[in-house]
Amino acid sequence: AQTVTQSQPEMSVQEAETVTLSCTYDTSESDYYLFWYKQPPSRQMILVIRQEAYKQQNATENRFSVNFQKAAKSFSLKISDSQLGDAAMYFCAYIRGNTPLVFGKGTRLSVIA
Amino acid sequence: DAGVTQSPTHLIKTRGQQVTLRCSPKSGHDTVSWYQQALGQGPQFIFQYYEEEERQRGNFPDRFSGHQFPNYSSELNVNALLLGDSALYLCASSYSLAGRYEQFFGPGTRLTVL
Numbered sequence: 001a002q003t004v005t006q007s008q009p010e011m012s013v014q015e016a017e018t019v020t021l022s023c024t025y026d027t028s029e030s031d032y033y034l035f036w037y038k039q040p041p042s043r044q045m046i047l048v049i050r051q052e053a054y055k056q057q058n059a060t061e062n063r064f065s066v067n068f069q070k071a072a073k074s075f076s077l078k079i080s081d082s083q084l085g086d087a088a089m090y091f092c093a094y095i096r097g098n099t100p101l102v103f104g105k106g107t108r109l110s111v112i113a
Numbered sequence: 114d115a116g117v118t119q120s121p122t123h124l125i126k127t128r129g130q131q132v133t134l135r136c137s138p139k140s141g142h143d144t145v146s147w148y149q150q151a152l153g154q155g156p157q158f159i160f161q162y163y164e165e166e167e168r169q170r171g172n173f174p175d176r177f178s179g180h181q182f183p184n185y186s187s188e189l190n191v192n193a194l195l196l197g198d199s200a201l202y203l204c205a206s207s208y209s210l211a212g213r214y215e216q217f218f219g220p221g222t223r224l225t226v227l
Contacts, residue, residue, distance in 0.1 A: 101216060
């Protein structure tokens with residue numbers, strides 16, 4: 001079974017600085033998708049960024065970018081110019097084909113003003 | 114364009130009772146998945162509905178059941194509630210012809226079992 005591991009339960013970053021959240025996953029498949037979701041205190045799970053495994057280029061969405069290392073099964077999220085609104089739980093997730101999303105346990109990010 | 118909606122927002126029940134949670138998918142979506150998120154944990158997959166049938170199921174007991182209606186909305190039913198069923202229940206919708214990879218989540222229903 002696929003597993004997703006987030007080894008950092010909590011992280012903090014100064015406003016305007018850069019932070020990187022780590023994620024590793026285990027799969028024997030070659031074609032899959034990876035996601036980072038943000039869950040603020042409002043509880044709404046919001047998609048931050050997605051990466052298709054067949055694409056070598058790392059995905060980027062404004063201040064958010066990923067470092068996708070397929071061979072190492074690593075998928076880290078970099079947040080640049082951190083803002084107070086970035087404070088939330090961040091979940092790494094994996095999906096392949098018609099299988100359901102598999103989530104990590106999450107990383108709680110605090111942003112210090 | 115309304116996103117995924119869920120009702121109710123909060124619910125308090127006692128052990129042994131039954132509960133029904135509701136979900137309306139994002140416009141244009143035909144697949145609904147349900148997840149349970151215990152406090153401090155990531156969401157765990159319960160089941161997925163497509164064409165009014167349960168297509169996939171996670172490792173949850175038969176006390177958890179669901180339904181999908183012709184308008185694609187869905188219900189999650191939990192019978193004989195246990196204290197351990199206290200959690201945030203998330204509904205996510207997706208579109209089958211787009212591969213269901215991108216799932217849009219609702220705000221969740223917080224269930225407390227006393």
